[in-house]
Amino acid sequence: MNVKHVIWASIMSTTISCQSVKKEYTSFEEYPIPEGKLVEMEYSPIETKFTLWAPTAEEVRVLLYDSGNEGSAYQTLSLEMGEDGIWNTSIKEDLKGKFYTFNVKVNGKWLGDTPGIMAKAVGVNGKRAAVIDLRSTDPEGWANDVRPLLKDYADIIVYEMHHRDFSLDSVSGIRNKGKFLALTELGTTTSQGEKTGIDHLKELGVTHVHILPSYDYASVDESKPDKAQYNWGYDPQNYNVPDGSYSTDPYKPDVRIKEFKQMVQALHKAGIRVVLDVVYNHTFNTEESNFERTVPGYFYRQTKDGKPANGSGCGNETASDRAMMRKYMVESVLYWINEYHIDGFRFDLMGIHDIETMNEIRAAVDKIDPSIFIYGEGWAASAPQLDQEELAMKANIYKMPRIAAFSDEMRDGLRGGWDDDRKGAFLIGQPGHEMSIKFGLVGAVKHPQVINDSVNYSKEPWALQPTQMISYVSCHDDMCLADRLKATMPDATDEERASLHKLAETFVFTSQGVPFIFAGDEMMRDKKGIHNSYNSPDSINTIDWRNKTIHHDVFDYVRELITLRKNHPAFRMGDADKVRQYMEFLPVEGSNLVAFILKDNANGDSWKNIIVAFNSRKEPAKLSIPTGRYTIVCKDGKIKQSGMGQVSGNEIIVPARSAMIIHQ
Structure with a gap:
């Protein structure tokens, strides 16, 4: 037991009564972990069962509501403590269409309403969970939905997009602007006849669409759909429910679920796999979070003085190294695969998680489908409360076979570092970045001609295989490529910047790593020079689809690069020895x-x-x-x-x- 556990355990040590047996937990390691799946609501027309893992609770209640956001509970029931910290009750009537919350009492204090930690359907803004029959949310043909064929990770081409960015533009020709359903519409074009939406993705030739966080996040008020609200979504509230702001009706729990599935189904029919951006490393808030209102202290790491650790830079960091958080992450990932047919996962601030958890996730996913791709950010905002050797940092990728990480070595070797938008690198003619670029071109594997002492961040290769490295020059974070070129070359002409834009993308798509392109970069999309546009208005973030006509030569070049890569396996050998x-x-x-x-x-x-x-x-x-x-x-x-x-x-x-x- 390490020091932080001892200190926090002294704060959180709780005496509970279970079948008249008094037990005191002196450390988080002693908390009982149930063997079965975390299913908090199990519906049938004749009975609905409620369960909650709350081993430190003195009492647990479930409250039933007619509405997802209005009125008081019409019924309150007490749960009974069972085995392994699980509380249970059941109601023998048809509750379909009702809503519920749990309330947990610890140390004589009721912690407040929560939809639970594993809610799979919620009302508007996610404060109340919903009783639902998930099978009723399956679109027609869902049982026959299949993943597009993928023979090797080396064949992957990732396209990162945000729902509003991609479809909100008035000239996009898309009806369901900013919604999941935007990616189901076929035949959409601009007034100039340029393909948009899903047809644009097919024309470009990408294999995977990486959608920014699409689970239920907290920063957008779903009850005001007509109000322009924007956020990337890196502020989790309910991890296992699609966000209502991207649905056509956030008040109806089944609508967001069905429309998300329709989106996945349409992309699969188009031959495109779907990657979900997951943010298990922190939650939107701490004290009022579902985790903290269920088992206080357990799901988050603490500093030595007992305060919430903040490796995420967002106020807290979750404790993946604790058994139940690890189990939670594994089950959540599997749920998205099984229920929503997700084909890949991008882990935000993956460096906060521990290596063992990431490897357990990889192993569990492999039992379902080894072709499902997993990658993440191999860093944290600040040092997490765990030894560096235990963390899923970029430097430790070699300890996590078949999990990939982003290469900021080549990215910054091309366009310049994160800390100064005006400071360029290789693309604008600055010398000394060649070795960092070579590091990325070989896919971050050991290569006799890469002198690692001259690489910008990593003084030794960190990938076992080239498919463990994400090759990119631009993503949602920081300036997009067009803005970075403007910032570093303010006097350059549009033609000069277009030439360098093409040059940058050539690096990405001829790298032995897995190529990754930010939505709109294929047509020189810009964000008005904004560095961090996570909550900037739509006027900043929306892709201007007129750019596809204005910069059609750039689009054609990127499209041909993708075709070149697909047609010639030398560009995607997928094996370090061959490289x-x-x-x-x-x-x-x-x-x-x-x-x-x-x-x-x-x-x-x-x-x-x-x-x-x-x-x-x-x-x-x-x-x-x-x-x-x-x-x-x-x-x-x-x-x-x-x-x-x-x-x-x-x-x-x-x-x-x-x-x-x-x-x-």
Whole structure:
């Protein structure tokens, strides 16, 4: 038992009575953990069972309501303590359509109403849970819904989007703007005839849509659907229910559930998998949270003086290393897979969680479908209350096989660090970032030509396989790529920034890591220069779909990059040994020029000796290459896979501020 447990246990030590047996818990490790699933409400037309894990409670009540947000309880029942800290009661009548809350008494104090920690349906704003028959929320054909085929993680291309950003624009042609159903609408276009919505995703060619937090979060008032409200959603309230603000009727518990399923079903039919952004590392509030009102102190870590720890920077950090929180996370992930057919998970601030929990999640998911992808942020906002060696940090990814993390090494090597929006890097011609970029191009694995002492953040490789590294240059956090280029190159022309935009995306999609693109980057989306737009208005965050026409050359380039990657397995070998065997960096003179060759027919590719060169200089660069005759497929910001000319000899000229790809 570590020090923080001893201190907090002295505060929270509680005497309870269970079947006339008096027991005192002196540490969190002693809390009983039930073996079965965490099911707090089990409905049938003849009986509804209520259960709650509350081992330190003296009394537990369930309150029944006719409404999800109005009026007082029409009935209150006491639960009885059973085994393993579980309280139980049942009501032998049909409660479908009713709502309920629990109230727990600890140390003589009633802690306040909560829908429970495992609520699966809620009323408006998530304060009351709902009695519901989940099968009635299944859309037609749901039982036959299947995941699109995925042979290997190396085949993944992730597109990160926010529901409102993606569909709210007045010219999007989408009816259900800002809603789950926006991703079910087919045939939507702008007035210029550009495809939008789900057809745009199919046209682009992505394999996975990463939706920002879509569970029930606290910062948007669902009772005011006509009021413009915006948040990314990183403020969890109920982890296992879709958020009502993205539904067409937040007052009806079944509507948000069915519409979320319809969204997943439509994306699956389009050949696209769905990744859910999960934020198990903290909750919106602490004292009034469902966790704290159920088992005080248990679900959160504490500092040595007994105060809530704050590794998330949001006021608290959850304790994944405690048995019930670990069980909770595993069951929650499995619930989203089984009930909603989710195909992947992105863990926010994954570095707050412990390695053992992440590996247990991976193992549990593998029993259902090993193709489900798991990745996360391999860092925390500040040091969590757990030893660094135990945490799911980026440096420990090698301890978590088949779990991936974002590479800020290549990201910041390309566009500059997080701490100064005006400070650029390789893309704007600053020297000294080449090794950080090479680190990302090989997928963060050990490579004989990557000198880790010269890499910006990581002085040793952290991935066992390249598919454990997320390759990206822009995401919802921080400035998007177009804004970053404007900030670091204020005097550049639109054409110059477009060239560098294409160059940046070429790095992402020719990296051996898993490529990831922020929604709208494929058409130079901007956010008016806002660094952290988590609660900025729609005018800042909404994608302007006119950009698809204005910057159609950028869209075409990114689309062709994706097709290039799909068609040629050399760009996605998926194996560290193959990367070391076939990928070789070519010698260059000077800075701001990086080139590599994929030797022979890497990974069985039909192309032989593929050379990719990146030049961020203001002038063309000479590059020595193995003597031969090559076909040019990428040059001057254009891609044509059938070829756009040939070059012979042992030298090529790489145009300024662009990428060049050739092959034999």
